[in-house]
Amino acid sequence: MKRSEINRAYREAKACFEKNNWQLPPEPRWDISDFGLGEFDKTGLVLVNLAEEAEYCEKLMYCRNNQVTPLHTHAKKKEDIICRQGRLAMELWAGHPEKTPKGKSFRLKRNGKEFEVHSGDVAVLEAGERVTLTPGIYHAFWGASEECVIGEVSTANDDVNDNYFVNSEIGRYPGIEEDECPLVRLVSEEPYIGHLRPATPAKGGDGFAPL
Numbered sequence: 671m672k673r674s675e676i677n678r679a680y681r682e683a684k685a686c687f688e689k690n691n692w693q694l695p696p697e698p699r700w701d702i703s704d705f706g707l708g709e710f711d712k713t714g715l716v717l718v719n720l721a722e723e724a725e726y727c728e729k730l731m732y733c734r735n736n737q738v739t740p741l742h743t744h745a746k747k748k749e750d751i752i753c754r755q756g757r758l759a760m761e762l763w764a765g766h767p768e769k770t771p772k773g774k775s776f777r778l779k780r781n782g783k784e785f786e787v788h789s790g791d792v793a794v795l796e797a798g799e800r801v802t803l804t805p806g807i808y809h810a811f812w813g814a815s816e817e818c819v820i821g822e823v824s825t826a827n828d829d830v831n832d833n834y835f836v837n838s839e840i841g842r843y844p845g846i847e848e849d850e851c852p853l854v855r856l857v858s859e860e861p862y863i864g865h866l867r868p869a870t871p872a873k874g875g876d877g878f879a880p881l
């Protein structure tokens with residue numbers, strides 16, 4: 671991913687947070703990714719890590735219209751994905767999309783109440799709405815409005831070892847091509863700290879494709 675793209679995404683997300691009165695913490699921890707696919711406008715996400723504790727985590731995120739965070743699941747993390755501003759589309763699957771019949775029904779919580787979903791369905795969340803994703807549910811999401819501010823509240827977060835993408839080409843943290851000066855340093859550029867430890871060998875199981 672080019673540094674100039676990271677800088678642009680940072681400026682756009684920062685402006686959107688400010689415009690909508692989302693105050694960031696002092697020294698916000700930015701995480702900007704094209705998931706290694708090199709097409710940030712199509713597949714990309716801006717995140718700010720707000721709280722990172724052993725038991726829980728909170729993030730604030732930003733994406734643009736149709737900018738996708740691709741299908742993935744988590745083996746350990748349970749998370750609420752919340753539409754904070756704009757509209758958020760989310761594709762949901764009971765299990766791995768290549769091994770789960772399209773239309774297979776399952777239940778998950780939307781706004782705290784259980785509802786039935788059919789695998790492959792796209793739910794569109796209005797601002798204020800949330801879905802609760804348990805481990806093993808595959809999900810992708812993208813903005814369904816020009817800009818979208820998204821919240822994530824979850825159990826312990828481990829971005830290095832607990833993201834299982836359907837597309838095996840994907841990497842959670844991008845390599846960076848330095849084509850201009852950085853406006854911000856990303857989480858992925860910090861020296862070793864806490865949970866950002868090197869990936870351990872994949873344990874496999876349940877059809878998860880490790881990073």
Ligand SMILES: [Fe+2]
Nearest residue numbers: 742743744749
């Ligand atoms: Fe997720």
